[in-house]
Amino acid sequence: MHSAIVIADAVSPVLESFGRLHPIMVHLPLGLVFAALVVEGARLIQRRPSLSAFTPIxxxxxxxxxxxxxxxxxxxxxxxxxxxxxxxxxxxGIACAGVLIAVAWMAIRAARDTVNAAQITPIVRGVLLAAGLLVGWVGHLGGDMVWGENYVLEPILEAWNGGSPSAGGADGDDATGRGATAANATGNGDSDADKMAFYTSNVLPILQDRCYECHGNGKHKGGLSMDVRSSLVSRDSDGIWIVQPGDPAHSLMIERCLLPAEDDEAMPPKGDRLKATELEFLRTWIAAGAVMPATSAAAAAIESSGVRGASVPDSRADRSGPTNAAKSRSAGLPVLSDAQVAEAAALRGRGINAVPVSVGASTFAVSIPGGKGVGDADISALIPIAAQIEELSFARASVSDAGMMQMPSMPFVRSVRVDNTALSDVGITVLLSRTLEVETVNLVSSGATDAVFTVLG
Incomplete structure (x- = not known):
């Protein structure tokens, strides 16, 4: 019996494409409402008792x-x-749509009922003003979500505050941002200065170059701000750690960076994949406790202070993350041998991505890419490294229930992804039977039904 976090919320590709029209659609009500406000404001100043013919349309x-x-x-x-x-x-936004439907109906009625237009027009103009304020506020919230708070006024605020959007820095933290949050996460306050310097020298440049375009400097796409520790070191809506201090192998940030470029969830979404040295910097930083400033303002203070050149903390000696059954089982495995790493490298020739979860690790993260290049016939290629697989992804892969019958035993697998596949309850059950105790199973847009939850219960 498996006890797992199950991810099973699905949106069809058609609805997903429909949703991506949102950035275009939002401009239509914004422009038309404010145009109507300008027209009716001018008519109000001119003391005209009726609406413009433009307003109802x-x-x-x-x-x-x-x-x-x-x-x-x-x-x-x-x-x-x-x-x-x-x-x-x-x-x-939904309330705004309702208000606009109401005021549009009132405006059309006022245009048709010329006898009572003088009584209806002031009401329409009043509701139109309220609708304009509501539309503006909804648009402001949407802009904050995409571009970050105070995006328009940020240059003025920076100039006013001497180069920083927030002159006060982090609330309750000193100039280093090294308050109780960072110290408690590592469990080792004596070495926090070195770990903070390591972050500033090696991790921060990666985040600035590859992540902050969407998740930093005031931008927080998907609600994630990677320059705010409380946002980065947290669980997502599915309960999965984005960055789990002490456990890089099970931090979503690392998992997304390891995905092949063709995967829709691969991070960064643009440009080249992260280099091995960059990935190791991120793993080392997370393993040492993910010490970083509490806010971007505190980070700027540290960077301007010239803290540089910290040595790399031991990525395996200072882990403070929680333990669990699967982790304790894999802890006794020897470090991957050169032969095992070579076997994993050979899989890449077949289109299968298999990489160690970290430098000096004992297990692999394996991803079967989407498309028709890899399928059931390639599953048997996993047999040589099956006992060392810890993370397994079939997301968007062209695999079937019959192919799952070839799956070898994988005693140390902790997370499985079968999202966006044709696998049914039969194939998923067979796959999970090859594991001992999976912690996370992603079933989004798969062929799974409620029946599979009896296996996961």
Missing amino acids: ALGLAALGAVLASGTGWFFAEGETDTSSLFWHRWL
Whole structure:
């Protein structure tokens, strides 16, 4: 019997594509509502008792645009981390669509009922003003989610505060940002200075070059800010650690960096894959406790202080992450031999990505890429390294239930992905039977039904 975290929320490709129209749709109600406001504001100043002929048309199109923006936005946000900004942006957007439908109906009625237009027009203009404020606020929340807080005013605030958006730095932290959060995460306050210097010299440049475009400097796509420790060192909406101090092998950040470039979840999504040295810097930093400033303001203070040149902390001697059955079972394995690493390298010739979970590790992370290049016929190639596999991904792979019958025993596997595959309950059950105690199973857009949960219970 397996006890696992199961990820089973699915969005069809059609709805996902529909959701990606959201950045286009949001501009329609914004432009039309504010155009109607300008027109009616001018008519109010001129003391004209009736609405412009433009206003009912503009508001009707704005209401339609708001409905489309709400619909696309709902699916566009699927899979994103639930945050308060997303909650308010989503539901206020739906409320906005309702208000615009109401004011459009009122404007059309006022245009048709010329007898009572003088009584209806002030009401329409008042509701239009409220709708404009609501549309503006919803748009502001959406902009904050994409570009970060104070994006428009940031240059002015930086100039006002002497080069930093926040003159005060991190709340409750000293200039190094090395408050209780960082110290407690490592469990070793004496060496925090060296670990902070290692982060500044080796990890921060990687994050700035490859991650901050979407997840730093005020931008927090998907609710993730990689320059804020409380956001980076946390669990996602599925309960999986983004960065788990002391355990790089089971940090989602490392898992995404190891995915092949063609995988939709691979990080960084653009450019070359991270170099082996860069990956090792990230693993070493996480293994040593993921010490970093609490906020980006504190990071800027450390960087400007010239802290550089720290030695690399021991990535295996200072692990403070929690232990579990699978981890304790694999802990007794010897370090991967050159022959085993060579066998894994040979798999790449067949299109299978198999890499050690870290330098000096005892296990592999294996990913079967999507597309038709790799399939059932290649599964048997995993046999030589099956006893050393710790992470296994079939995401988007062209594998079948029959192919799962060839799977060898994998006693140390901790996470399995079968999302976006044709595997049914039969194939998934067979696959899980080859493991001892999987912790995480991703079933998104697979052929799984509720019946498979009896195996995972």
